[in-house]
Every structure is written in structure tokens, then in C-alpha cells.
Amino acid sequence: MKNRKTRLFNRSSFQHLLTMKDYIDAVEQAHLLQAENKIIPTNLIHANAPEGEYHIKTGGLLGERAYYGLKANGGFFSNQQKHNLPNILGIIYLSDAHNAYPLAIFASSLISKMRTAAATAVAAKYLKPSAPIRLGVIGYGSQAEAQINALVSVADIECIKVAGRNKEKLANFVQLMQEKINIPIETDDIKTTCLSSNVIVTCTPSTKYFVERDWIQKGTFIAAVGADSPGKNELDPYLMVDSKIVADIKSQVIKVGESQHAINKNLINPSSIYCELGQLITGAINGRKDENDIFIYDSTGTAIQDVAAAAYIYEKLKDDPSIKCIDFFA
């Protein structure tokens, strides 16, 4: 057991060392392995605490190296106010799936954010229209920024509109983003943003849909990022009927993704889901062939994305002497 130690990655230990492209490659690789059945099955536990809730997501990858891991996240929405802590926080645990050795433990937030945005970018590679991209984003949180950065790295974007409920937060977000990227970006209302965009990202915590069926043009690609638990809802369920739905994990989107609502209303059934992201990557299923199709990427997030990103960080930095480590078995 000499030289065996568990690496400990706090946020600053890796945040400047990975590009968005690194996360995109890691997430694409994870979904490729999933489509090839080279994974340890994903699973999740939800537990309610008096002041918040815990989500445990588990899964593993059986690629050139084998990893199994989990994310243990809390969602405590008074944290910022009451404890000066992030509202969503936790760790990612990575083990060697050949022997369960604890390889590394990471702060979860940045990886969660980046892998979610990276998954949208992977989906966009296969599903975006070929015309110049007019991007519309509904939401102005840190996920909105990550989504824009991810899409910029895989698509030529002509212009960006951002919409959302709180006009002050919206204006601040757009101003800050304009300082960071060299694409015209402006605020607008949700309807105009939808009507004038051919790629749309929804990334809000909404439980009532705000994108109407009639606002979506033929040929649009929508990444539905917000809905990842029962009740969360951003898109008109009737829009799902007229679109091709690509799931990150089919078994998950029908329960906790945007698709849950159309299924619950009997507008579609689970077999109506067009395919999983991994099937686009292997080529088993075609991405966009028809410029008139509306594609919706139903993104609920999965441990294999976390594990892929965590493994990437681990392999890149495991021999860096500045990374803290501990021999748990000493």
C-alpha cells in the first residue's frame, strides 16, 4: 500500500486547470461508455432533512480505467442567508472500481456546474441547427453563465438574448457576461427570446412552465436543464409532443426530467423518447438530419458525468505535489 493516498481537491486546486473543452470531452466519453454498456449502473437516493434535502447520486465508468463514485449534495436554500454557506454544496467521491480504493474527494459545486453545461454542449454538437446560432437563455444564475460558455466552445454564436423574472439580476448578469465574451448579448422578455432564437437553454428552478409551444420555431434545439426533480417544469408539455426528446438517462428523465410532465398528462409515453445522448455519440442513432426538427435535450444530470469529470481531474493532477492527500488506512 506504499504511495497509496487519497487526493483531496478543493475548488481552487483545479478550477484554473480545466478548460470547458476538458469537461466536454469527459462528459462525452462518459455517455459513450454508457451507450456501450461499460458502466456500473447509476442510482440515486433522496433524503429530506428538516431544513433542506440531500441527493446522493452513484455510478461508475468501465473505460480504459475503471472508476466508481458518488456525489453527496445538499440543497439547503436558506444556507446563504442563515449560514453564509452555498445553498447547494457537498462532495464527489471517486474510487478505483478494480478494488474500491478511495482515489480522491472533491468539492462538488464546480464539477456539477461544469459537467451540466458540458452535457448541453455535447448534445448541441449533434442537435444544433446548421444555420448561424441565435442563442436564447432563460435564467441568469451561475449555470446560465456556464451554459453560454459551453455552447460558445462548440458553436458559432451570432447573438445572445437572456430572459428571466428579476429584471435587476437579469441586467447585472448580461452586463457581466458582455465583459467576458465577444458576442452581442442583451436582455429581452421570455417570449421574444424564444421567438428569435434557434438554440434555447432553460436553466431555472421553476416548477411552472414558462416556454409556450407556439413560441418555438421549427429547427430549434432546446436544452432543458432546470427540471431534475419531481415537479420542476420549464417547457409547455405540448411542446414535448412536437419535438424529438433526447435524454441523458432515459429512466431518469421520465421520472424527474422535463419529460415527466408530458408523460404524466399522457401526451407522450416513455417509448416516445427519441434516444439517449450516448446513442448519438456512438452513431447508433442519428442526430439532426432535418433542419425542421425541434430537438429537446432533457438534462437531469447523472453521477457518470460527475465521475468522468472527477476522474479527469484526478488523472491530470494526481502527481501534482501541491494537491493535499491522506492515507486513510494508515
Add this chain to the structure above:
Amino acid sequence: MKNRKTRLFNRSSFQHLLTMKDYIDAVEQAHLLQAENKIIPTNLIHANAPEGEYHIKTGGLLGERAYYGLKANGGFFSNQQKHNLPNILGIIYLSDAHNAYPLAIFASSLISKMRTAAATAVAAKYLKPSAPIRLGVIGYGSQAEAQINALVSVADIECIKVAGRNKEKLANFVQLMQEKINIPIETDDIKTTCLSSNVIVTCTPSTKYFVERDWIQKGTFIAAVGADSPGKNELDPYLMVDSKIVADIKSQVIKVGESQHAINKNLINPSSIYCELGQLITGAINGRKDENDIFIYDSTGTAIQDVAAAAYIYEKLKDDPSIKCIDFFA
């Protein structure tokens, strides 16, 4: 977030600082809280890897302080031989259940072993016969040693017999134990060990029972420790019919504990389980009243025991400057 850091406990950081009594107190407190419904519900995930299996157990305690945690353990039974690693290994993660802050991470093995033995001791306090204790132990692994130490700390033990399949390992175990404790201890066969003991612990990985109904005397207390997953079996299912079964967690023992076999054979039904350990602690249900009763403690292990022991260690050592720590959010 000043001064907030996650403590990292490797084995040597706490192994000499906690007595068996500390673990017993922690486990008793956990089951008391469970009986009072002051827990965050327990749950588990099982996942098969190509060379082993993972168990994730989760749960929380809502006592004077609130904790939520999990154990992520691997069972890889070629580890020792192939990788010079423990066959069972992993971590315990402890968070503050008021805000999900990661309080601490621990090597899991020692805590697992000690909390399992401690649970037997708690059960024995309520269920052991009043006569002098003649202890019989089937099994000679590290759990057998912990079980003996736990029972010694709550009962006056007159003599100990130990039985098991491999005679050489058995003899070695008994010799080593005799050097550590001041109670006569000897090897014997399983039948004689059962026939001559009034407290019996079974702690083997067996999948076929080896304790016959007829070998158990009236008034005996049995801790059935080995069976904690589907298929594992140490006791004759007919013995369960004639005994009062106390579960650590009722919903768990009927699926993965010793009780599963009697239930699967329709010899008992889930409502035949006498009570849970916590109900003995609160006094809602009586422990031993009749010296003729056979009591079986069906021990499957639960995250609330891990969390209780981990929280005890955390609170005792959090300000010790020798404990490593990291600010994951820096």
C-alpha cells in the same frame, strides 16, 4: 465560512482514543433516536463492479446536533491477494444536517467493525440471561474479536468457546485472544459450542446455516451478525420460529438479515418480528422478562450506527491540531 474545514480521520487518528464503551454509547443513542423518529431515513444502494461490489448506506440523526452521512464501502474479496489492500474498504462521510456542510471523512473499516460489535453489546444489555454467561462464538475473523470485546464490556463472562471451519485459523485466533483477555477461552466444534453456551454470536460470511434448532437451549441470547445481504445465512430458519427476534432495522432484516430465510420459507411473517432495538432502549417494549425465552438479535448494520460513531469521533477530536483538515470550498 472562516474556520470551517472538513476534518480527515485516517485509522490511526482515532483508533486509540475511543473505548468500546464510547462506541456502545454512540450506537445506543442512535437507536434511541431512531425509536423516537428523530432520524433522517436510512437507505442503501448496492452496485456490482466486475471484481467486487459496492454498498452505499445513508442516514441521519436528529439529536442535540443534527448529522447526515453515508458509508461508501467496497467488498472486493481478491483485494488482499491481488492488490495488498483490505477486502472491505471505503469511507464514511459526515455532514452537518442543518446545512449539509461536510464535517468530516473517515476510514470506514474500524468504525464499521466497532459499531457492529457495539450493537451486539447494546442488544445484550437488554436480552442476555441473568445466569453467568457462557459465551459461544462461531467465527474467528476480526469481527469475532470485536464481538468478544464488546460483550466483555457489558456482561460478566465465565468462559468462552470459539468454533469455526478452519481449525488452524481457529486455534490461532483463540491463542491470540487468550493473551488479550482474562477469561478462559477454548476452541470447540459448533455443536458443542452451541449446546454449552447461553450467549452465542455468529459472525461468519456463511450462506448455509450451521446452527441447528435443537442445539439451542432455552434462555439463550443469540446475536446473528453475519447475515447482512440476500442469501447469507447462519441459523436454522426453524430456530427463528421459536425465538423472539429483535431487529436493528425491521425493514432491513426482513430483506437481508437472518430473518429473510424464515420469511422466505413462510415460517414467520414480517409482523412476527418482536421489535426493533430502539424500542428496548426507550422501554416501549420489554427486554428479557422470562429466563426461558430465546432472543435473537438480527443485526444487519445501518448508516445511523456509522453516523453516530463518526459524529462521536468528530466531536471529540475536531479541535485536535493533529487532525488533518481541508477547506473544500476555498
